[in-house]
Amino acid sequence: MNPPKPRRAGVWIRVSTDEQAKGESPENHLKRAQMYCELQGWELAEIYDLSGVSGKTVIDHAEAKRMLSDISTGHITGLIFSRLARLARNTRELLSIADIFKQHGAALVSISENIDTSTPAGQLMYTLLGALAEWERAEISARVSASVPVRAALGKPTGGMGPWGYKWEDTTGGKRLAVDPEAAEKIRAIFQACVANDGNVLRTARYLNEIGLRTRRGASFSGTRLKRILTDESYIGRRRANYTKSTGDGKYWVLKPKSEWVYHDVEPIISMDTWETVQRMMLHRRIAGRCAMRPPPKESRYAFGNVVWCGNCDARIHVYHEKKDGTPTYRCRKCGMKVDEHRITDAMQAALKKIIISPEHITAAETGDESPGEIRDRGNVLITEAQKLRRRKQNLFDMLSDDPSLRTEFVDQIKELTQRIDALEAEALSLGDQADRMLTARAGYGELLGQATRIKDLWPDLTYEEQRKIVKEIVERVDCYSDREFRITAYWIPALCKGSHTLRDSWIQPA
Numbered sequence: 001m002n003p004p005k006p007r008r009a010g011v012w013i014r015v016s017t018d019e020q021a022k023g024e025s026p027e028n029h030l031k032r033a034q035m036y037c038e039l040q041g042w043e044l045a046e047i048y049d050l051s052g053v054s055g056k057t058v059i060d061h062a063e064a065k066r067m068l069s070d071i072s073t074g075h076i077t078g079l080i081f082s083r084l085a086r087l088a089r090n091t092r093e094l095l096s097i098a099d100i101f102k103q104h105g106a107a108l109v110s111i112s113e114n115i116d117t118s119t120p121a122g123q124l125m126y127t128l129l130g131a132l133a134e135w136e137r138a139e140i141s142a143r144v145s146a147s148v149p150v151r152a153a154l155g156k157p158t159g160g161m162g163p164w165g166y167k168w169e170d171t172t173g174g175k176r177l178a179v180d181p182e183a184a185e186k187i188r189a190i191f192q193a194c195v196a197n198d199g200n201v202l203r204t205a206r207y208l209n210e211i212g213l214r215t216r217r218g219a220s221f222s223g224t225r226l227k228r229i230l231t232d233e234s235y236i237g238r239r240r241a242n243y244t245k246s247t248g249d250g251k252y253w254v255l256k257p258k259s260e261w262v263y264h265d266v267e268p269i270i271s272m273d274t275w276e277t278v279q280r281m282m283l284h285r286r287i288a289g290r291c292a293m294r295p296p297p298k299e300s301r302y303a304f305g306n307v308v309w310c311g312n313c314d315a316r317i318h319v320y321h322e323k324k325d326g327t328p329t330y331r332c333r334k335c336g337m338k339v340d341e342h343r344i345t346d347a348m349q350a351a352l353k354k355i356i357i358s359p360e361h362i363t364a365a366e367t368g369d370e371s372p373g374e375i376r377d378r379g380n381v382l383i384t385e386a387q388k389l390r391r392r393k394q395n396l397f398d399m400l401s402d403d404p405s406l407r408t409e410f411v412d413q414i415k416e417l418t419q420r421i422d423a424l425e426a427e428a429l430s431l432g433d434q435a436d437r438m439l440t441a442r443a444g445y446g447e448l449l450g451q452a453t454r455i456k457d458l459w460p461d462l463t464y465e466e467q468r469k470i471v472k473e474i475v476e477r478v479d480c481y482s483d484r485e486f487r488i489t490a491y492w493i494p495a496l497c498k499g500s501h502t503l504r505d506s507w508i509q510p511a
Contacts, residue, residue: 007107009037010046010067012081014053026051033080036111045076055089059096068097071104083112163234164216165269177239177266184269186213187235191274194230199281201227230282236275237268259420302328303468304344304478310337311479311487330480339483347478347486348471352456379431386424393417 011033013026026049037044048063058064070076079101081087087108088094101108109116162168165187167180190208197204205221215225233240241262300306302319310317310332319328319341328341393414455470462470479487 007040007042007078008045008076009033009042009078009080009109010048010070010076011044012048012050012067012079012087014050014055014058014081014086029082029086032082032111036080036109042078046070048079055085055087057090057093058088059090059093068100071100071106074104077105078107078109080109080111082110084110084115163232163239164229165235166266179267179269183216187229187269189213190226190229191235191270191278194226194278195274195281199278199285201230201282201285227282230278234266235268235270236272237265238263239266301468302341303464303471304330304341304475305468307471307475308339308344308478308480310335311481311485312337317480332480337480337482339480343483344478344480344486345467347488348475349456349459351488352459375431379428382424382428382431386421386428389417389421389424393421 011030013029013033015026015029030047034044036042046067048067050058050061050063053061067076067079071079079087084094087097087110098108107116162177165180165183166177167183168175169178190204190213193207194201194204197207202223205223205226208221208226213221215221219225241264300318305319306316308317308330309315313332313334315332315334317330317332317337320331322328323340329338330341330344331338455474459467459470475488477489479489481487
């Protein structure tokens with residue numbers, strides 16, 4: 001009987017930058033793996049080097065893909081690493097890798113933890129330690145997140161560059177933002193150019209590009225880039241921090257809730273007079289731009305003029321001619337769909353009938369556009385937010401117990417969190433009471449139903465002008481999908497109903 005062939009092993013090396021600084025170099029890890037191979041009589045076939053790569057996710061790294069490919073082809077039959085956390089810190093990825101190795105009869109070997117997944121005991125220990133590694137990463141992440149607002153409030157760096165015009169300088173209390181004289185001159189020039197161009201951002205951007213001024217990264221100015229600079233309050237001594245967070249893919253960032261934003265004082269670059277002049281100029285231009293927009297359509301002489309839309313193209317449609325009997329016909333210029341006004345009138349009457357038959361379509365004006373269920377959902381969102389703040393508060397307590405010297409910095413933070421939690425829970429309770437009152441108020445819609453019945457009964461006897469006035473008051477929009485299929489969106493106004501009731505709903509009138 002021939003002896004079994006020795007395993008062809010690969011060595012997995014993943015050492016963070018901090019660990020390399022402490023002497024945990026890739027060379028040391030490689031030497032330990034070589035010694036292990038010699039003791040086991042294995043052949044060292046490949047080395048997979050991921051030095052400096054985060055353990056949060058490694059499965060898509062080029063070296064990881066090469067390793068898995070070597071396993072599938074049988075080029076290696078085992079993988080050696082110093083300890084489980086060096087392979088990865090994501091339990092899902094650890095288990096996925098273990099499954100692949102099991103399928104191909106290969107072994108995962110952790111030297112420090114004495115794990116060999118070719119045995120049942122090794123598989124169990126592998127799973128348990130992987131879960132602990134992920135928990136440790138999540139705990140570290142939570143503590144770092146809790147410390148970021150504190151560092152931001154103290155004016156300390158929280159990652160990334162400071163605003164253009166400033167630079168981080170070492171002081172006795174740590175790094176602080178200080179004015180960069182050369183960059184600050186460019187910032188002043190930008191504000192002065194905006195004043196000279198009457199607050200016109202695009203014209204200012206073109207001027208700056210023409211004179212050869214570029215952004216910090218050497219790019220040309222666009223309206224968006226320039227506006228971001230002109231509205232940055234750091235230049236008047238009020239820097240905003242802790243207002244964005246990563247989406248997790250390393251590419252995009254989103255704004256945090258304003259309640260989490262932190263402001264601290266820095267040395268101003270722009271005088272308050274210049275700042276206020278620029279903001280006033282830009283505001284005036286925005287207002288002027290809105291006033292110069294296309295005016296609202298003129299009042300139509302037709303009953304449903306200005307409220308008829310093509311439901312297929314989402315475009316407003318108008319009367320393009322009248323038939324011999326005087327019936328107006330609406331037509332969509334995009335798709336050519338046509339509809340006679342008397343068809344819309346029939347749909348209007350059907351909508352009024354549905355209000356009378358199905359009163360659940362009516363809501364009280366006191367409740368706005370929200371249903372009791374939606375208001376309860378808002379309350380649940382507030383409760384969830386309060387729970388998140390409680391976890392942040394607990395993290396601060398944990399950090400305070402680890403380092404009592406942080407007491408001065410954390411006491412105010414904990415008090416503020418307590419106040420916000422109490423406010424959120426009180427508002428959630430108020431929303432619950434409001435939803436209960438809304439449900440009770442459903443019984444008081446008799447008057448509104450009476451008004452709907454009255455209009456429906458009188459509609460055939462009203463003059464065309466009277467019908468046009470009623471449509472103007474109660475109809476917000478009519479979406480036409482064909483000459484027989486409509487959706488009417490209406491609001492009931494107190495002037496018609498003699499009460500504080502509002503109707504806002506939609507109906508489909510089938511062919």
